[in-house]
Amino acid sequence: MSNLQITDKTYVANTYARFPVSILSGKGSEVFDENGKRYIDMGSGIGVTAFGVADDAWVAAVTAQLNKVQHMSNLYYTEPCARLAELLCTRTGMKKVFFSNSGAEANECAIKAARKYAAEKKGPEFSTILTLQNSFHGRTLTTLAATGQDKFHALFTPLTPGFVHTPANDLEAFYKTVGEHKVAGILMECVQGEGGVIALQNDFVRGVAEYAKENDIILMIDEVQTGNGRTGSLYAYEQYGITPDVVSTAKGLGGGLPLGATLLGEKVETVFAPGDHGSTFGGNPVSCAGALNLIERIDEELLAQVKEKSAYVFEELKNAKGVESVSGLGLMIGIKTVRPASDVIADCMKEGVLCLSAKDKVRLLPALNIPMNVLREAVQIIKATCAKEN
Numbered sequence: 001m002s003n004l005q006i007t008d009k010t011y012v013a014n015t016y017a018r019f020p021v022s023i024l025s026g027k028g029s030e031v032f033d034e035n036g037k038r039y040i041d042m043g044s045g046i047g048v049t050a051f052g053v054a055d056d057a058w059v060a061a062v063t064a065q066l067n068k069v070q071h072m073s074n075l076y077y078t079e080p081c082a083r084l085a086e087l088l089c090t091r092t093g094m095k096k097v098f099f100s101n102s103g104a105e106a107n108e109c110a111i112k113a114a115r116k117y118a119a120e121k122k123g124p125e126f127s128t129i130l131t132l133q134n135s136f137h138g139r140t141l142t143t144l145a146a147t148g149q150d151k152f153h154a155l156f157t158p159l160t161p162g163f164v165h166t167p168a169n170d171l172e173a174f175y176k177t178v179g180e181h182k183v184a185g186i187l188m189e190c191v192q193g194e195g196g197v198i199a200l201q202n203d204f205v206r207g208v209a210e211y212a213k214e215n216d217i218i219l220m221i222d223e224v225q226t227g228n229g230r231t232g233s234l235y236a237y238e239q240y241g242i243t244p245d246v247v248s249t250a251k252g253l254g255g256g257l258p259l260g261a262t263l264l265g266e267k268v269e270t271v272f273a274p275g276d277h278g279s280t281f282g283g284n285p286v287s288c289a290g291a292l293n294l295i296e297r298i299d300e301e302l303l304a305q306v307k308e309k310s311a312y313v314f315e316e317l318k319n320a321k322g323v324e325s326v327s328g329l330g331l332m333i334g335i336k337t338v339r340p341a342s343d344v345i346a347d348c349m350k351e352g353v354l355c356l357s358a359k360d361k362v363r364l365l366p367a368l369n370i371p372m373n374v375l376r377e378a379v380q381i382i383k384a385t386c387a388k389e390n
């Protein structure tokens, strides 16, 4: 262990099982540790550095704003916040945006919007939020309650009440659960990321969306991990042909600076009044200036490249030795390996490729603009590592 790693272990709260690597610098999809060893970054900070590390255009946008004003509180107007909200609404057809700092906060705001809408429209007893089993929505006590995985709940109870979970891809079970409760909103990921990179079935998503519309229930899509170009469309829900009432996003939106956004559709655009919700840092001008630059560059050409690169990875890995299956959408990919995923990830790291895990899978979330030659190099190493005998 290096001195840096010992200091971190001594003083930083013990919530992360860190890999034994300290990253000092990087450029694009390549990062370097304290010994100068090069790694190909196939995780992009868990889907955050959408255009890689120290991306020139993003750095320029952020730096320019830093030199103007870094923070002014939400008591005043600032340009990047307004322009980013306008761009997100223009690109999605949503009507208004609330900015926060993280995915969990974006979901908290979504839940508050659904509850207030239902309380005003149907009565405060319509407060239940329905989410899916195996989902992940964050670590605050409310978003933990939304998360449909018991392993995250143990010893942190009581969680925020008013959440029920139903299995993914089972419409009959969904109709039963939703019918048994006074439901304000439904929150789901189109591709369950932390749950193992599993894309929901189209029929299920459409069935849920139809039911929500018919019954005036707020449909919230959690695009924290799937959003901002990750799956080959600006937001994953577009590929399911649905129109959510609320979209929450974060991660890749800020490109490495903290930024969450809750996009409010027509039904809920006027649900909040001054004082209903707020955030000191939400909509920070520096984070928003960087995000504006990124969202402007997530255009049709880039999205087509995401799909092409995704097809390459799926094609290379789906019948590869030591690979049981490949799942996901776009550049959000899960690999079920014959060897334990943790062994594959450790061996990839030795060979200079940083991968993530999701449940029992190896998870890949490379930068959207990873150069094809770098992607090829990483995939060949991953392939060889999967094929190894233990």
Ligand code: PLP
Pocket (backbone or CB within 6 Å): 101, 102, 103, 104, 105, 107, 136, 137, 138, 139, 189, 193, 194, 222, 223, 224, 225, 226, 250, 251
């Ligand atoms: N929702 C989803 C789908 C996520 O994947 C995550 C984080 O992994 C979150 C919410 C929570 O985001 P954050 O860690 O920024 O609070």
